[in-house]
Amino acid sequence: MAIHLSTHHPPLSELHTADRGRIHSIETCGTVDGPGIRFVIFTQGCLxxxxxxxxPDTRDPFQGREVTVDQVMQEIQKYQSYMQASGGGVTISGGEPLLQPEFVREICRRCHxxxxxxxLDTSGFPDFERSKPVLDYVDLVLLDIKSYDPQTYHRVTSVSIEPTLHFARYLSDIHKPTWIRFVLVPGLTDDPVNVEGLAQFVATLGDCVEKVEVLPFHKMGEYKWQExxxxxxxxxxxxxxPQLIQQVMETFRRYGLRVE
Ligand code: SF4
Structure with a gap:
């Protein structure tokens, strides 16, 4: 997969540091990306x-806007009492946050x-060694596993599943609280063999998996693709x-997993 970079751009490594990074947007009262009310930072860039x-407007790592960690922390602090009263916190989503590991790690460290x-909401795909230190300051990982069958995974994402499985096993090894997220798309990810394979794999991760979220496919972003x-x-x-959703949830439950 090629990312087409214009010659005007600085190298990717200069786009983000421990002091600054690029974000797409911020949502101050998120309720679907982790427990309680969340301050959600959508980072820019995804592979x-x-x-x-x-x-899809978060793909291009050169779009979005540059912000400093200090600016982000100032915003976060304005909402701190809301978040904490609801048992919430800060979620870093994207795009793919682990493409800016130093920036994301520093925000999480300052939050702690x-x-x-x-x-941290991630696909687990980016470079493993650079991603690992971010987890020092992450309380919960929302790991998107978009399929289990390697060919289906590639069809959905255009990349290989292996880095994500490796990342998932590491979360299990370090006992990091994790929610697994799976988007159910009729005719794409709903093959019973694919779902069963994923359920079987997730069950091997043990107690670190607090729950599985089966997310029904919707077309709310379609207009952005057109734009x-x-x-x-x-x-x-x-x-x-609803029947298909129930059936898929039941498959995960059969493997002893908590499902929502
Ligand atoms: S849905 Fe896929 S392409 Fe879109 S931001 Fe998430 S990981 Fe990237």
Missing amino acids: LRCLYCHN ELGIHTA LGYDYQLKDTPPPS
Whole structure:
């Protein structure tokens, strides 16, 4: 997969440091990315090309806006009492936060200094050795495993599944609290063999997995694909039926997993 970089851009490594990084946007009262009310930072840049992505405008690492860690922390502190009263905290999502590991680690470290709970929403795909230190200051990982069958995973994301499985096993080794997220797309990720394989794998991760979230496919991001001139291949794909959702949830439950 190629990322087309214009010659005007600085090298990617200069785009983000422990002091600054690039973000797409901030949501101050998120309720779906971790427990309680969350201050959600959507970072800019992603190497995956998920067919159902509802934030395709986060792909390009040179878009978005540059912010310093100090600026982000000032914003976070304005909402600290809300977050903490609800049992919430800060979630770093994207895009892919682990493409800016030093920046993300520093935000999480500063949150911990303030006693704020931190969650990281990731595909687990970026460079493992650079990603690992971020976890020192992450309380909860929301790990998106977009399929289990390698060919289906590649079809959905355009990248290999191996880095994600490796990352998942590491989370298990270090007993990091983890929620697994799986987007259910009729005709794409719903093959029973694919779902069963994922359930079986997740069960091997043990107690670190607090729950599995089965997320029904929706087309809320379709208009962004059109605006960006990208080809949205799922325009004729319906959302999953309630029966299909139940069936998939049941598969995870059969492996002793808590499912929502
Ligand atoms: S990992 Fe997330 S942000 Fe990246 S393409 Fe997939 S859905 Fe979009």
